[in-house]
Amino acid sequence: MRCPYCGGSETQVKDSRPSEDGAAIRRRRVCPDCAGRFTTFERVQLREVVVLKRSGKRVPFDRDKLQRSIDVALRKRAVEPERIERLVSGITRQLESAGEPEVTSEAIGELVMAGLKGLDDVAYVRFASVYKNFREAKDFEDLLGTLGDGILPPAAAPGPDAAAEPEAGAPGRRRAGRP
Numbered sequence: 417m418r419c420p421y422c423g424g425s426e427t428q429v430k431d432s433r434p435s436e437d438g439a440a441i442r443r444r445r446v447c448p449d450c451a452g453r454f455t456t457f458e459r460v461q462l463r464e465v466v467v468l469k470r471s472g473k474r475v476p477f478d479r480d481k482l483q484r485s486i487d488v489a490l491r492k493r494a495v496e497p498e499r500i501e502r503l504v505s506g507i508t509r510q511l512e513s514a515g516e517p518e519v520t521s522e523a524i525g526e527l528v529m530a531g532l533k534g535l536d537d538v539a540y541v542r543f544a545s546v547y548k549n550f551r552e553a554k555d556f557e558d559l560l561g562t563l564g565d566g567i568l569p570p571a572a573a574p575g576p577d578a579a580a581e582p583e584a585g586a587p588g589r590r591r592a593g594r595p
């Protein structure tokens with residue numbers, strides 16, 4: 417493992433232990449050349465997952481990107497890091513074990529929304545408002561109708577840095593009978 421600071425190749429493992437959810441090994445490393453310290457995670461990857469985006473582009477599934485999009489939705493929410501880790505690992509496992517050659521970004525977005533709904537209502541609405549784009553105000557009302565009070569308006573939504581980010585300019589879903 418190369419040092420991220422100086423590029424040295426002889427970094428040493430100082431400490432090694434399971435992550436909070438037991439799905440990874442966390443290693444604390446130090447570089448003898450520059451004394452830089454960093455942490456690496458070793459995880460089981462059951463198989464490579466390819467994500468088919470709305471644009472038609474295919475990209476490798478990126479667990480870190482999924483983690484970031486969930487972190488953004490959960491910003492300043494009182495949710496234990498351990499539960500977030502379990503959600504990210506759970507979604508990753510579902511994708512890896514689904515047996516499909518590729519998975520759509522929509523399908524990942526649905527998994528994230530289902531997971532967030534059980535974790536934190538506000539984070540759920542934040543993610544959904546970006547993911548679904550709320551092209552129709554009705555969608556937002558429908559969503560709010562399924563939740564309690566204390567929900568932020570879509571203006572407070574995070575930027576579209578989501579693993580399942582909607583492509584800009586993608587056509588919105590329209591209901592039959594509506595203009």
Ligand SMILES: [Zn+2]
Binds near residue numbers: 419421423447450
């Ligand atoms: Zn170094």
